Amino acid sequence: MLANAPAPTKTKINSLQTNNLETLKRNKRENSNKDVLEYSAPVFGRPRMYYTITPNTFEEIIFWKLNNNLDNFIFKFENKFYSDAKLNDARIGGGHIRKNAETIWNNWSRIYDFWQNTGKRNKIKIVTVSNFGSSLQNIESIELFEENSFIENKYLEKLWTDFNSDLPKEYIYIDLGVIEDKNDNFILNKLKEKYPKLNISYFEVFEKKDYSFFDKSFSTKFKIKSNDELIYPIQTLNYKFTFITKKWLNEDLPKLIDNENLIQNWKSNFINWQNEINRQINEDLSKYGNDERGRALKRTWKGNNINEIKNKLLSLNHILETIDSKFKLNEVYNKVQNLEKDINELKSQINKLNQKISEIQNSLNKNENLENCANIAGTISASTGWIPYIGTLISTVSGTVASICTVINA
Incomplete structure (x- = not known):
């Protein structure tokens, strides 16, 4: 009877082969x-x-x-x-x-x-x-x-997911932005703020370093520690997390800027010049008299000092460009929101001030009446008074404006 049994059709053979192949694949996956x-x-x-x-x-x-x-x-x-x-x-x-x-x-x-x-x-x-x-x-x-055959590591994949896939396979820096201070709790809270899915009770601050211009920030690493339950791989993360502290921005950065030799030298020279201008106003200008010759001498004196102020502002603008370049080099602008905008605004105000000075020069050359200098001082002061971190530069610009007013009204 078996000898007379019909041979399996081609369709049945293909079906059996397909089923066997699927079984092999399933067994391999398992x-x-x-x-x-x-x-x-x-x-x-x-x-x-x-x-x-x-x-x-x-x-x-x-x-x-x-x-x-x-x-x-x-x-x-x-x-x-x-x-x-x-x-x-x-x-x-x-x-x-x-x-x-x-x-x-x-x-x-x-x-x-x-x-x-x-x-x-x-x-x-x-x-x-x-x-x-x-x-x-x-x-x-x-x-x-099987070195080239990768399979699931559910604990590692959860870590990557909770880090929003920011953890790559190769070493990089991960920026946490600006935090209050370098206290561990502040750092961990910032990590949680950046990555809300993370369970930070599993994280421990490790290898914390102070600000360095080489790293362009503070930095730390994190250890994932053992806890009641295994949810992440227990390891030290080979990623450096960088940040800037508000304390550094509010206290240390201004000192770095204020103590720049270029600024200190400019400020010292400016104060010496300003003192000399005040002396000349109090002691010399009254001797010129108010006749035509005296008024001509005063106009010459004003013109010379207006040119000197323009030169000093040009020098200050070069200093700002130097600071700007340093900030860019050290990536401070990436950390501090609006700082680059503030620096650019200060440079813009210096340019506006120079334009005002040019108008004054034209008026002097034409022997015209000068506009009210207080308006210039008010405009510049109102525009630059909100700039953070660089108080010395604000004061020097304000002092420059005040000197212009003194020269014009002499």
Whole structure:
């Protein structure tokens, strides 16, 4: 009867092949996400155990180890591999796994360091070997299993997700912006503000550094620490997080600017010049008299000093350009909102002041009546009074305006 049975049709054969292929693929997917434990005991040689461990399981092993309880570690390790792993040999028993758990515990630094230098998205293979005449075992080798085959690490992926995918595979700086001060709580709160999904109770500030012009900011790293539950990989993040403190902006940055040699020299020269102008007004100009010759001398005196003020403003503008370049070089503008706008506004006011001075020069040349200088001073003062962090420059510009008024009204 079997001999007379009809042969399967081509359609049925294709269907069977498709089903078999799908089964193979499904089994491969299932096996790729499972830990595998193999055993070999050659007639001449030492028995070996081969642990192929998924990233998820290895993150759990780290969590158990950091609880610092050997008995608990052995219990969890045995339960994980004896109950959940794929065992390729019926001779593998709980006793073998318990011994291996203790071997891994005793060689933890070597194993953990290897894992930290991987991408944490590969299986790793650990081979243990028995010692003749002893119950002790050694770690024979640790290596990546299928180096170019990446599989899920749900703890790492949650970390990346909670960081809004800002954590790349390569080392970079991540900017946290401006915070109150470099206190750990301020830093952690800023981290939470930037990444609201993060559970910052798992984060610890690490390697905090003061402001440096090399890094263009303060900086810190973060450790992810062990907690009640495993949700992130327990590790030190190899990313430098940078920030600027409000204290640095409000106290230290103005001092840096005020103490610039260029500014100090300009201010010193300006004050000496201003004192000399005041002396000439009080002691010399009255001697010129009010006749035609005296008025001509006064106009010449005004013209000369107006030119001098223009030169001083040109010099001040060059200093501002230097500071501007330094800020750009050190990326301060990236950290401080509106600072570049404020610097540009101050330079703009200096240009406007120069335009006013040119108008005064034209009026002097034409022997016309001069406009009210108080209006100039009020305009400049109102426009620059709100600029933060650079009080010295504001005061010097205001002083320049006041000197112009003194010269014009002399």
